[in-house]
Amino acid sequence: MTTQTTSKAAAAIDRARDAGRAALIGYLPAGFPDVQTTIDAALAMANNGVDLIEIGIPYSDPVMDGQVIQDATVQALKNGFTVERIFDIVEGITSQTDAAVLVMTYWNPVMQLGVREFARRLHEAGGAGLITPDLIPDEAGAWIAASDEFGLDRIFLVAPSTSPERMERTVKASRGFVYAVSIMGITGARTAVSSAARAVVDAAHGAGAERACVGLGVSTAAQVKEIAAYADGVIVGTALVAALRDGGVEALSELTKDLSSGTGKS
Amino acid sequence: MTDSPQAANASTGVTTDTADAFLDPTASLRHAPGPYFGEYGGRWMPESLIAALDELTDTFDKAKADPEFTAQVAELNRTYAGRPSLLTEAKRFAEYAGGVRIFLKREDLNHTGSHKINNVLGQALLAKRMGKTRVIAETGAGQHGVASATAAALMGLECVVYMGAEDCRRQALNVARMELLGATVIPVTSGSQTLKDAINEALRDWVANVDTTHYLLGTAAGAHPFPSMVRFFHEVIGEEAREQMLAETGKLPDAVCACIGGGSNAIGMFHGFLDDPGVALYGFEAGGEGVETGRHAATITLGRPGVLHGARSYLMQDDDGQTIESHSISAGLDYPGVGPEHAYLADIGRVSYEPITDAEAMDAFRVLCRSEGIIPAIETAHALAGAIKVGQRLAAEGGDPSEKIVLINLSGRGDKDVATAAEYFDLLPDDSAEAEIGKDGEQL
Numbered sequence A: 001m002t003t004q005t006t007s008k009a010a011a012a013i014d015r016a017r018d019a020g021r022a023a024l025i026g027y028l029p030a031g032f033p034d035v036q037t038t039i040d041a042a043l044a045m046a047n048n049g050v051d052l053i054e055i056g057i058p059y060s061d062p063v064m065d066g067q068v069i070q071d072a073t074v075q076a077l078k079n080g081f082t083v084e085r086i087f088d089i090v091e092g093i094t095s096q097t098d099a100a101v102l103v104m105t106y107w108n109p110v111m112q113l114g115v116r117e118f119a120r121r122l123h124e125a126g127g128a129g130l131i132t133p134d135l136i137p138d139e140a141g142a143w144i145a146a147s148d149e150f151g152l153d154r155i156f157l158v159a160p161s162t163s164p165e166r167m168e169r170t171v172k173a174s175r176g177f178v179y180a181v182s183i184m185g186i187t188g189a190r191t192a193v194s195s196a197a198r199a200v201v202d203a204a205h206g207a208g209a210e211r212a213c214v215g216l217g218v219s220t221a222a223q224v225k226e227i228a229a230y231a232d233g234v235i236v237g238t239a240l241v242a243a244l245r246d247g248g249v250e251a252l253s254e255l256t257k258d259l260s261s262g263t264g265k266s
Numbered sequence B: 001m002t003d004s005p006q007a008a009n010a011s012t013g014v015t016t017d018t019a020d021a022f023l024d025p026t027a028s029l030r031h032a033p034g035p036y037f038g039e040y041g042g043r044w045m046p047e048s049l050i051a052a053l054d055e056l057t058d059t060f061d062k063a064k065a066d067p068e069f070t071a072q073v074a075e076l077n078r079t080y081a082g083r084p085s086l087l088t089e090a091k092r093f094a095e096y097a098g099g100v101r102i103f104l105k106r107e108d109l110n111h112t113g114s115h116k117i118n119n120v121l122g123q124a125l126l127a128k129r130m131g132k133t134r135v136i137a138e139t140g141a142g143q144h145g146v147a148s149a150t151a152a153a154l155m156g157l158e159c160v161v162y163m164g165a166e167d168c169r170r171q172a173l174n175v176a177r178m179e180l181l182g183a184t185v186i187p188v189t190s191g192s193q194t195l196k197d198a199i200n201e202a203l204r205d206w207v208a209n210v211d212t213t214h215y216l217l218g219t220a221a222g223a224h225p226f227p228s229m230v231r232f233f234h235e236v237i238g239e240e241a242r243e244q245m246l247a248e249t250g251k252l253p254d255a256v257c258a259c260i261g262g263g264s265n266a267i268g269m270f271h272g273f274l275d276d277p278g279v280a281l282y283g284f285e286a287g288g289e290g291v292e293t294g295r296h297a298a299t300i301t302l303g304r305p306g307v308l309h310g311a312r313s314y315l316m317q318d319d320d321g322q323t324i325e326s327h328s329i330s331a332g333l334d335y336p337g338v339g340p341e342h343a344y345l346a347d348i349g350r351v352s353y354e355p356i357t358d359a360e361a362m363d364a365f366r367v368l369c370r371s372e373g374i375i376p377a378i379e380t381a382h383a384l385a386g387a388i389k390v391g392q393r394l395a396a397e398g399g400d401p402s403e404k405i406v407l408i409n410l411s412g413r414g415d416k417d418v419a420t421a422a423e424y425f426d427l428l429p430d431d432s433a434e435a436e437i438g439k440d441g442e443q444l
């Protein structure tokens, strides 16, 4: 992993590490239910213990997402979300908080705007970089060039099925952290954290990753605590989306506070 | 073009054989191995699935070179699928096509009624080689689902078919057919509830069950190795047809026509003629209610390059890159993407792709029924309508039209489409049970 001082995601994780804990990374889909709520909700997460904010671009064919996130993104698109608005959201958040803001996106919307243009505007909006669930380093030449040019983080995924050879390549291609998929599956809350998660994190560290964060299926403070013991960060999505859906920003704040109580490394 | 995968290739050192073919006009277009076809193809897929795609690529590469495997495929084709399929000259149909000679490659006579069986038998054998016990498939109208359920029954594999809830309702009898064959059909209620969403759902299943499960994709699209692998299992269409044409007429056809959904029947047929510059190749896409209406599935004609379901190819999408829903009277062509090899063949001009409207297809459907006693699939009717145009153009060039030859891939039979056609041509008495069902768009 290239360690550049410009990596906002790395800096956020390191701040948490210096405080003796794992970073908490919270996901919300953009425009659910509208743009202003996304900004308010992201700020609420930041004020209640989230170190990195991950904003997803709603997409018509989200193959890595389970029902809760699918429903939220369908709603966002119905409510008129367009890709352009992602930059307003990122700027709206970064202008009001120090938390790093990453955009999670399937690749086609980026390709259609133009990879370099997307990178330029994300940088301009103060974004940290991209998490790319359906872009592997093998296909990422244009993104690697653009993210280098604008100093953006490249968060690729690694999975329990990732071979040692690919682990090495993916860790090398990443900047900020590598996203360790905890389980062979899609997003959605699960009652137990798979034992595979630890093996993926160990493999990533072994391949030279300075920061590996675990996502998929994490929904409780107890699970956060379990993962914080060995990973550099914990990513929560579905549970936060459900909280926002059912109880608005207030419920989201409550859950965030609760989750952040599990990040201690002790 | 900063977002071209060729830039990606350059930086990651992946070589593109077909890109070389692009530069060298004399290079063979046959047997393009993937992952790239020019700037199309690749693997735009979650990392979780890459190991499975690698395993499949490796298994397929070894199997292709293993005489035992190719003999197994050939044996199944001969004793189960009913190959070689016939070549039929359509003399009365030819009168509608400017009087040129018309030949039909009879994939409709295969077991399960279409070309789809070629691919499922091959992939089910590969699944067994990989030690997988379960196959999953997507289906639109149900043809590929039925074929997958058939191959799974034959080889003792568990089979789960994902089908859009809307399609399940319209194709209730094909759902029953799959269930009779022992498959489980899961209605997909996400997104637009059609074929593209069935593929999304199958991919979600695959990510979670990849250890035991092979994804038996039904067309020459998706991530590498699917486009070149599905083509490989359909190449038999073009190989047989080329030989049969030479045997029947002593020469190669002037033109070859096929319909394009994801592109599997077409690429299998075209492959036999790709290196014959004298043979014009035509792919006919679903023009739906007319390309100007926006309600169509003419992906190459009107789409732009993008990534969907693992490959870079032409795609029906809005300015934001969100996939647009396609429309066609034919469920098998109702897909907003297309296989990457077709995108490449379109760009280099080797194949011409044209839209055929629902109305043109249904006219040709009726013509074939009445002139030849063959009820084609509505998908196939798009190739027939296109061939009528191509025949008329060839005849208009002058000379004796009966010296000109057009070969059509008759990809499937129309038994599954009888209710749609009866409804379309208003053949059902108002008080019949079928008309009652037909009102809701059900098919028999």
Ligand SMILES: Cc1ncc(COP(=O)(O)O)c(C=O)c1O
Residues within 6 Å of the ligand: B114, B115, B140, B141, B143, B144, B218, B219, B220, B259, B260, B261, B262, B263, B264, B265, B266, B331, B332, B333, B377, B379, B380, B411, B412, B413
């Ligand atoms: C008879 C028939 N022809 C053509 C198609 C279109 O698929 P492809 O373009 O992959 O051949 C289908 C798909 O269901 C079909 O059933």
